[in-house]
Amino acid sequence: MNCSVAIQFLPMDAQTDEETCAIVDEVIAYIKSTGVKYFVGPFETAIEGDFDTCMDIVKNCQLVGAKAGSSHVMSYVKINYRPEGEVLTTERKVGKYHPEDPELHGQI
Amino acid sequence: MNCSVAIQFLPMDAQTDEETCAIVDEVIAYIKSTGVKYFVGPFETAIEGDFDTCMDIVKNCQLVGAKAGSSHVMSYVKINYRPEGEVLTTERKVGKYHPEDPELHGQI
Amino acid sequence: MNCSVAIQFLPMDAQTDEETCAIVDEVIAYIKSTGVKYFVGPFETAIEGDFDTCMDIVKNCQLVGAKAGSSHVMSYVKINYRPEGEVLTTERKVGKYHPEDPELHGQI
């Protein structure tokens, strides 16, 4: 696995926290639908997989969020990429901080 | 609670993933020692509290990481601040995505 | 000079681009008033100086922006810090890309 990415999607025109969360939840639902491993945090959702897959998901998140009703998007993306190697997995990075989180430990 | 912040601390001079994780773990241990609510993600750790406390922690993270051995730091910080109001809590944002994570649901 | 920082201030509740730019301009005016070297870019303003000064400016930017009328702030901050050394100056990094920009070449 040569890539992991973290995506924060901000619907700039949302007028309430509820509206923001509703649109962000649709973007997260899309990410889940792709089947990649993902981990939702308070400011961004992290995914891991091969580079092309991750880049496609970054692009599609913007389109999904726009379709969900956001007419002005600001997204913040972190790309961690090892062309010839392996990036650290989410489980390796944060498993010890969430020992009882089944999602993180591949039990879901 | 008028502020939440997410901090990614990158020790640029670390030569291995293990070295990176060791220094990052010291920064997270410092964050834990402050007593604020925190949530560790694969690319950043989120904290929440009042604005001044959060800004002090952002600053101290750099000093703690330097003391832990990093001679060149790149940090990426997100600041979510409502001067007169309440920001969304981490639990409100991501609780539904980590239903069995006791840390998140205030059971620790 | 052991620190350089880049700050993006997003007034989340601004309803128009003009309103956003007006508040951002007030934050940039504050940065200018501090006397540190600064460089305005389309998504962030970079400053350079000693660590404490830079951290104070990061904190004050949020307060200045709030005072300028933003009731919900999202800021994105990059911190480049060498506890014992010198960080690359803005001029060293981008001077060659803006050869005729007097501001960058210390002529202002």
Add this chain to the structure above:
Amino acid sequence: MNCSVAIQFLPMDAQTDEETCAIVDEVIAYIKSTGVKYFVGPFETAIEGDFDTCMDIVKNCQLVGAKAGSSHVMSYVKINYRPEGEVLTTERKVGKYHPEDPELHGQI
């Protein structure tokens, strides 16, 4: 023009500032070669154009940087996207801060 993006490319395995700058310069040279309007800042390079073009450039920057010799990349990307509208141009955002920068005012 519905999209503008800012890209910071960090070659994590570069051992010196010179090595970092050399690889970053190759990524900027690629961006220049695409023909889109671009603006180089100390922590990121901003581009503007249509959404698909911008997303392709984000992806290719990682590949170009890897080819330039970076075996571990961390990139930080800001995406500003209006599906049905116009984003603010770089010139509109920062022209007044760089009045004598011919590159910014479309004279190059």
